[in-house]
Amino acid sequence: MTFQGKELEIPPDYYEKGVEFGLEEDPFLRVRKKGSSRWIIKHLFHKSNKFLVIFWLIFMITSTIAFSQLVVMLGDAVDYVITNFGNIFDPSIYKGLIRYVLLILAWGIIRPVLGMVGNFSRELLAQRMERDGRHEFYLNLLGKSQNFHDQQQVGEIMARTADDVRMLNYMVSPALALIGEAIASLVIPIVTIALKYPPQLAIIPTAFLIFLIFYVQKYFKRLGPVTRDLRTNFGEMNSVLNQTLSGIEVVKGLTLEEHETKKYLSKTRAYRDALIRQGIIEAKYLPILMMSLIVVIGLGHGILINLGYIPTSHSLEIGGIIGYVSLLVSLRRPTFISLWTFQVMRYAKSASERLLEMMNEEAEKLDTSRGKSLEIKGKVTFENVSFIYPKSKNAVLKNLNFEVLPGQTVAIVGTTGSGKTTCTKLVSRLYDVTTGEILIDGRSLQEYTLESLRSQISYIEQDVFLYATTIFENISFGRVSSMDEVVKAAKDAQAYDFIMKYPNEFQTKIGEGEDSVQLSGGERQRIAIARAFISNPKILILDDSTSAIDSATEDKIQHAMQKVAEGRTTFIITHRLSQIRWADKILVFKRGEIIAQGTHKELLKTSEEYRKIFLKRFDVPLEVLIKEDA
């Protein structure tokens, strides 16, 4: 691969694709293998993120301190009012009251202002987590092998890139932030109590705090399986429903409505059950009970001190008790917060596990260490090539041997599922051969860089995929091409006429939507052929199964194909007898093997299988076929 003029191969320790795009080393590669918690933490402290964490922590702590100051001030104010009962309008006493009120007001204003600054840095952090997590995930997907992508459901990938990554965001804001706030608003009041009131009063809330820490750990563990189930069940619900609706015509035709509803309901029931399980775990949340109890106990404790039953160094007035109990009551909010924030944290952990699971699957690792950038002439040789899909036992291709000379057209025919498509995918190294060797111009595929190999091979696939953009973009496909070039390619591909029928001509958008058009199979194919003209490959592979609706379209496609095959080595996987009949060489596949090869004339004489098609289809005696050809 080349990047900025330099020859670059991808070392395995880098973003599989990132380096090619000019990114630095993958900072998360190692940590990805070490589990979701480590991975999340690494993201939290990645680069400037750590400053946001620190910034947020500072402001969060100061705003919590401001809050407990507010509470203490209140207690003092109440004390002041009670001790000065009746003569509050005495100027000096009134002044004191005003002083308290102003202090309360000041803390009441400072607290939200500090909180807001902290919140802003927290939000920035949360959004960055989502953005960077998604970036990392997508980059990883780009680096995965074709084999990996074959096995994925696009719906599932979408769920992970959109929803699971979003959980990282929710984890920071509000969950992690609230946990931080909860810790601060649990610890600070306790410290305040210890400093301001008789220190023994801090015993009860401290015990509560220790209890809470232990309980939350257990709670987190208990929620684990439930949240995992919820996320998986939701994904399954989505994909079951997606399929039912996509195949609605078939569902109706086979009267499967009830069956499909049952299938869907079995998934939604599982979802419901998990939801209830989660509800019960939450309902049992013990700290809520403990919280209320410590308020009562604390009140009792305070009164006992006040009445002198328990000796202390400080005295404790009514106002002191009020301040103390208020501080205890203020633990209520963090306790409630912990109930559902740990649930969100659990979701984030489950979601990260789902992300890591996919990212840790093996990336496309093709050995290109010997690779050079070489020009291809077009001779292709298969030597004893066999291929077995990873994770499978059955060989899809067995011992293939053939040779194609530069510029020749080879037709690949054979029964459905006999390995025709797989065979051609090996040439551009979408998959690597299991045994044997494929040579181009007498050199092994490994002697080419992936870039030089793929840039000289074009592939027109079975169901032509077009991007939802303009026809121009789809033909030029990112290569800088002038309009003239694109027009010429379209003309050669016999696509020009139908393109010009649309009001926006080459700027017509393809796909769904109001201002877009839907192209027929034959039209899509010709766009793909035009694309191949632009990329001007030395080897062209046409997986041609699109039906021509009528003879005129068929005619056009024939012309286009003849033209594009000119001067290139061309493999055509085809069902069109018109192409098979006129190919330079025909390979007849059956169950992964080549059972016959040669020209039409030769095969009619030598291959029983091949003869069958022609005789059965056209009801013509063999002699006529051979004679006509002679």
Added chain:
Amino acid sequence: MVWYGLGDEDYDRKYSDKVLIQRVLPYFNPFKKKLLLVIGCLFCSALLGSLVPFIGDLILNGKDNQTLLIVFLVGLFLLTGLTYILNYVQWSNSSKIIGDLILNLQKDAHKAVLNQDMAFFDKYPVGKLLSRINSDTTSFADMANILMESSSSLLVVIIIFIPMFIFNWKLALIVLASFPLVLITALSFRKAARKRSLQGQQALSNVNAFVNESMSGIQVMKTFRQEKKMYEQFNEVNAQSFRVNLRRALLLNFIFPTLTLIQGIVIAAVAYFGGILSSQNLYLFIQSIWLLFFPLFSISAFWPQFQSGLSAAERLFSLIDAEREVHQTQENICVIQEGAIDIDNLTFGYKENSNIFDTFCLNVKPGESLAIVGHTGAGKSSLAKILGRYYEFQEGTITMDGVDIRDFDLECLRSQIGFIPQTPFLWADTLENNVKYGKLDATKEEVMDALELAGGSDWVEDLPHGLETDVGERGKVLSMGQRQLVAFARILLKDPRIFILDEATASVDPFTETRIQEALEQTLQGRTSIIIAHRLWTVRKVNRIIVLENGKIVEEGNHEELMRQGGKYADLYNTYFKHQSLEYIEEIGKIKTMVE
């Protein structure tokens, strides 16, 4: 910025709040008892909750009387235990209610959608229906949850206020005066918050759409080395989502600090006036303010969610209430013995005033095989779909074995008709199950036999796990040809009396095609079949060909007769079938030599 269709659908309607509540309430009916329990618990714990500061106040004022003190403290103790139990009962029951509520809504929505006819699915994309059934139900349930919680919060506010007014109505009024301030603050954020939230959702759906497209076309991307371009586009979409969601988050972050600011001011005011008024119950008031603001915060925090829950309910009921067009007049059991089809004076159009068929008549004799040919838009597929009751026809009658097809039970009728659409559809399930969809209780042997009949089953053995192979989303593990064989085998397993084939020429190799043709020839023996023909072979073999033009039969007869006539059919032959003939294939050789 690209805005993905967020507008209303045709079946969307506006429900008045009253109607909406009338529609919503029946869903709570099955849970009446549980609901009463939950509300009871909520009320009781609110009551108990508000007692706490009150008792605390009593304790502090009467702390010198020891017995009273102990009674109060023990009472308070019991109170908190009771509150916890109430909380448990309420929470676990409400999560049961919510879970069942979602389930019932999803069931109804699912059934309603599956009962719609094809015209409905032609109009509305799968993705949008999907999010209505799955996501709108959950956000509706969220709303129900919020409703329960905030109603209890409201209860708390009221209950707290009563003692406050009793003890010191002046101070209570001061606290009350802050309420409009809180409400105005919460509401003033609402509009902007909803707008930003909507933008956030749109940005995320852009990400979704982009990932969908780039992952669907991953192979093209790889072979044309478009990774870098895709990566750059991804970065744009991702950055957009970042920006929009950050702006939303920052806005929402003003709400809470603003509310706490108001809280701070109110507390300062109470401290001041409490001092001036020399209130003995200052403790009670200050405790109550903490308690008061908690529910107020949660109500205003959930307000946007509440709104979106309401609109989710509206969207959901629109979907459930959408009218279907196909109506059966009776539900007779359908047993087709003969397979005679009579179409009399049929009038049909997808839209008003643009009829595809106008007083169309056609008789198909029992056991006859009939091919329909004609240009695109002649009405071939429409005819097939009308017979399968995918669309409602406007006038005329269609009978099968002399019975009006509207008089049959719909499922029963469809079970007698084998319809193969042009594009095969497979579920992400095993190969075996995919064939079994034709007959759910079929054995493995029957499945293999059907596959064998449908063009041979050699290929099955070559799959990684044979019949157990998971064929992937829409069958993407299989080639297009294999998918067609599966669809065909499915229908063979179903063994219907009447075949309706929308013939797909594509994707099946010549070897397999020959075998399918042989299988078809056998299967169609003695059964009525209507084939939308694309294959030369088909038109040569059928009993009768009808040529459709603008919804009318312009010619009929068999292949030889029609060719001899040299009319429309002969033209169609040159347009649609000639390229499949030997003469044409030989002609291509000349083009090739010309090009060279």
